Amino acid sequence: xxxxxxxxxxxxxxxxxxxxxxxxVSRQTxxxxxxxxxxxxxxxxxxxxxxxxxxxxxxxxxxxxx
Amino acid sequence: MTRKTREYFTAVIGLxxxxxxxxxxxxxxxxxxxxxxxxxxxxxxxxxxxxHGVSDIISRRAVAExxxxxxxxxxxxxxERNISISNRAKAKAFDVMIYVFGALMVSFALMGIDMVAxxxxxxxxxxxEGCAIRYRCKYDKEM
Numbered sequence: 668x669x670x671x672x673x674x675x676x677x678x679x680x681x682x683x684x685x686x687x688x689x690x691x692v693s694r695q696t697x698x699x700x701x702x703x704x705x706x707x708x709x710x711x712x713x714x715x716x717x718x719x720x721x722x723x724x725x726x727x728x729x730x731x732x733x
Numbered sequence: 734m735t736r737k738t739r740e741y742f743t744a745v746i747g748l749x750x751x752x753x754x755x756x757x758x759x760x761x762x763x764x765x766x767x768x769x770x771x772x773x774x775x776x777x778x779x780x781x782x783x784x785h786g787v788s789d790i791i792s793r794r795a796v797a798e799x800x801x802x803x804x805x806x807x808x809x810x811x812x813e814r815n816i817s818i819s820n821r822a823k824a825k826a827f828d829v830m831i832y833v834f835g836a837l838m839v840s841f842a843l844m845g846i847d848m849v850a851x852x853x854x855x856x857x858x859x860x861x862e863g864c865a866i867r868y869r870c871k872y873d874k875e876m
Contacts, residue, residue, distance in 0.1 A: 687808075696814040708813050 669728040673701040675719050690714055740793065744786025750779030827865070834858045 676686055676697075683701075687694040692711065699705035700715075707715065716723045734742070754775030761768060796803045809815060838858060841851045 691808055691811075693809055693812040693815065696812055699814060705814055705817075711813055 668706050669703060669730065670700065671726055671728070672697070672715065675721075675726065676701075679719075686718075689718055737793070740786050740789040742786070743782050744790065747779045747781065747783030747786055750775045751783060752779075754779055830861075831858075834861070 676683070683694050683697045687697045690697070690711065696705065700707060712723050712727055716726045719726060754772045754777075756772075757768075757775065758772035761772070764771075796806065834854070835858070838851065838854050841854060
């Protein structure tokens, strides 16, 4: 699953550390999410979407496997 | 029991076990049966419990004056990715353990090791497998 986390974070000029602190996760988790190495739980996905004031679908892009 | 009480309790119990173990090792002349091993078991358990308790006390005191560090530790501990990694690592280790146990049982049987030792190993293997099935059923109902 792809996401626009890095793009949204950079648009707002937020550091990974600050985003991690706001979401109460580690900085490594934010990094892994941005790289697409880790897919968040539904709770964290909602938390991220709410933090950016967007819907989950706007932040995370679901692609069906071929 | 509060966290603080538990830490002191663990340290004191550990210290007592250590002292009792050393006393037994020094003063029991020509021990028989399980008394030969008991002092060293007490020393081992005592050292472990004492170290565990004292380290908890020290780490709690160290972070007591730094709430920001405490918060960071809590975040790292409850971080969903860290928990996920830990659970995956445990699951992998469990899979490996099943093969290691199996190989060990076959080796012991072929080496002609005492039947009691082999049976103990077989029952502990079955117990672990039983636990896995039990938790699978439990989580199946819960989720």
